[in-house]
Amino acid sequence: MSKLTLKQIAAHFGVAVSTVSKALHDSYEISESLKSQIKAYAIEHNYRPNRLAISLLNKNTKTIGVVIPNILNYFFVQVLFGVEKEANKKGYSIITCSTNESFEKEEQTLEFLRSGAVDGLILSTVAKGGQYKVHQKLLGQLLEDGMQLVLFDRVIEDVACDKVVVDDVEAGYKATKYFLDTQCQSVAVVNPIPESNISQLRIEGYKKALAERDILFDPKLIVDVDKQTDIDLSLSFLLNYKTITAIMVLDEITAVQVMQIVRTRGYHVPNDIAIIGFTNGQLSKYVTPSMTMISQHGSYVGETAAKVLIDRIERKDGKMPFKTKIIKTSLLVRESTKPRL
CATH class of the missing domain: 3.40.50.2300 (Response regulator)
Structure with a gap:
């Protein structure tokens, strides 16, 4: 069975799609009688809202893209854990992409995310040497498009955005x-x-x-x-x-x-x-x-990056100065080292 759409519900009741949307969102603009009928019909026919369509209408996907160089590296796994923990608290979902240390794959991933699938992006880049200039341009285009960006760990200093780095x-x-x-x-x-x-x-x-x-x-x-x-x-x-x-x-x-x-x-x-x-x-x-x-402290790096990004997304304050957060490290002494007499 095909998925029921707002358009089909609107056709059934002979009203505009916007009227159905308002009814399902309990708008005061729609009569109680019509709202009740539309809601009952939607429940009866197992209607599920198209999240992407709603996001496009609202110009807000409530989704963050996270791009990491290596999914097998425990540090990046911990960063993802921290990002997801903070994003969930704020009602955001995450799309995770691993570039497997490939500059070409990272470029393709950024082009995909640039299409409007996410509200903001957390990135640890694999770019090096002469690739920095190429990436600077691409990331600059993302920022010009209104994409919010936080670079972490492997950052490009000349990109004007928020950064979270380990000392x-x-x-x-x-x-x-x-x-x-x-x-x-x-x-x-x-x-x-x-x-x-x-x-x-x-x-x-x-x-x-x-x-x-x-x-x-x-x-x-x-x-x-x-x-x-x-x-x-x-x-x-x-x-x-x-x-x-x-x-x-x-x-x-x-x-x-x-x-x-x-x-x-x-x-x-x-x-x-x-x-x-x-x-x-x-x-x-x-x-x-x-x-x-x-x-x-990868989890804390992830939490910090997500907090900074979501704050910028929700404040939409272009005048807010960019921040660089520096995370201190800890030495955990175990059996592979010992004092020499």
């Missing part, structure tokens, strides 16, 4: 300082996101902590890995280069990989090599030994 410099500094405070003097970095601006910020914090102890920065201790890299081979080169006493790994899954590779090569974690990873997921808690992590 990645502090995070890299905090992890490195902890290593140095626990007598790990030779600290390496394994970077699985080498072209991301957040990895550079974390390495900036790493360099800052080294400089405070008058330790010279050695670029050979920064190991960039990606999907095409043989991580076993890269770690072999690192471990053969010099004695390494600590490794900071810039995501959770790679941190677990690094720990397993290090252990299979006969090193004890943490007695020989201590390890700190990023993003406090379930994996890091239940591996053996459990892993010391930098928590980026």
